[in-house]
Amino acid sequence: MPTVILVRHGRSSANTSGTLAGRTPGVKLDDTGVQQAAAVAERLAELPLAAIVTSPLERCKQTAAAIAKQHDGLRPATDRRLTECGYGDWTGQKIATLAKDPLWSVVQQHPSAVTFPNGESMRAMQQRGVDAVRAHDALLAKSHGPDAIWVAVSHGDVIKAIVADALGQHLDTFQRIVVDTASTTIITYTATRPFLVRLNDSGSELASLIPKPSAKGKPKKQSSDAVVGGR
Numbered sequence: 001m002p003t004v005i006l007v008r009h010g011r012s013s014a015n016t017s018g019t020l021a022g023r024t025p026g027v028k029l030d031d032t033g034v035q036q037a038a039a040v041a042e043r044l045a046e047l048p049l050a051a052i053v054t055s056p057l058e059r060c061k062q063t064a065a066a067i068a069k070q071h072d073g074l075r076p077a078t079d080r081r082l083t084e085c086g087y088g089d090w091t092g093q094k095i096a097t098l099a100k101d102p103l104w105s106v107v108q109q110h111p112s113a114v115t116f117p118n119g120e121s122m123r124a125m126q127q128r129g130v131d132a133v134r135a136h137d138a139l140l141a142k143s144h145g146p147d148a149i150w151v152a153v154s155h156g157d158v159i160k161a162i163v164a165d166a167l168g169q170h171l172d173t174f175q176r177i178v179v180d181t182a183s184t185t186i187i188t189y190t191a192t193r194p195f196l197v198r199l200n201d202s203g204s205e206l207a208s209l210i211p212k213p214s215a216k217g218k219p220k221k222q223s224s225d226a227v228v229g230g231r
Contacts, residue, residue, distance in 0.1 A: 002140045002148035003197070003209060004133055005044070006159045006185040007067070009059040010036035015181065020098060021059075022091035023084050029062050036182035037066035043184070044151065045070035046207055050144040053136055054153040055082040063182070064153040081132035082154040088119020112171040126161035126171055129154065133162055137189050147211040159185055166194035 010033030014021030021027045029037060040063070049071050054064035056078045064076040090098055098104055107114050107122075115121040133152060140148045154162075156179045164174040166187050178200050179185060186197040186209070198204070 001146055001189045001191070002050070002137050002144070002150060003186060003188045004137060005047075005149065005151045005206075005209075006133075006162060006187065007040055007044075007063060007151055007153045008156055008159055008179050008181055008183055008185075009055075009057075009063040009153060010034065010040075011181040012059045018095045020087055020090055020093055020095055021084070022087040023057065024092050026058060028058050033059070033181065034062070034066075037063040040182045040184065040202075041066040041070050043206055047149050047209060049074060049151055050140050050148040051136065051150040052076040052153070053079050053082065053132075053150070055084065055155060055158075056080055057083060057155075060153045060155070064151075067151060067153070076153075079132050079136070079152075081128040082152060082158060084155045085122065085125040085157050086116065086120030088116040090116055090119065108175055110172055111174060122157075122161070123171060125158060126165060126174075129158045129162045130165045133187075134189065149209055156181075162187070163196065163199065166196050168193075 010029045012021060012027050012033055013030050014024070014027050015033075016030055044067055052064050052068055052071070052074055054060045054076045060082070061076070061078070068074050068076050103114065111122040136150065136152070140150055159179045160174045160177040161171060163177050163179070163185060164171055180200055180202060183200045183202045184206070185199050185201070188195045188197055197209075
């Protein structure tokens, strides 16, 4: 199956102000975030990307646009299933204030039980994120073959929830996962199970993801000990 590179958007103005942006419209990358987006785009430039799919929120669209600039003719598609969690009444509030709310500790310790006031449940967030990635993976397998590589630009909580699912972990463990701004997290889905290739990677080379030609001239992905014994 294809390989998805999950990219968290670059640093935003809300990240630096300590505000829970959520789905607040118009939240953009700050100067550092613009630089981060350009840097991750440069890292991805050498890869033959089959598609770029992004959350509809501006900070993700800016990051996706920076990646697309390195790939002539590739236009980012928008998928609302990759959008930020619906934080409801928490949206736009200071993190320091929210940390005093009794619900905050539940978010940290037992997120599968959380539905934000007038917002979305964290279980629903995970489900739609996983569904989006798997759906695009299946479509790209049909249109570009099993060695396709593509990018999904999303948000920290969404990516962490997708990673927890890929690892076969309960959603209640997802707060143990770290996903920094403009980092890459790479998952390859197979018919039997997903493989987490890289997590929260902000500096290593990505050329090894490109399938190597086999003896018959057909692309062949690099394998690992886990893949050899696991597929």
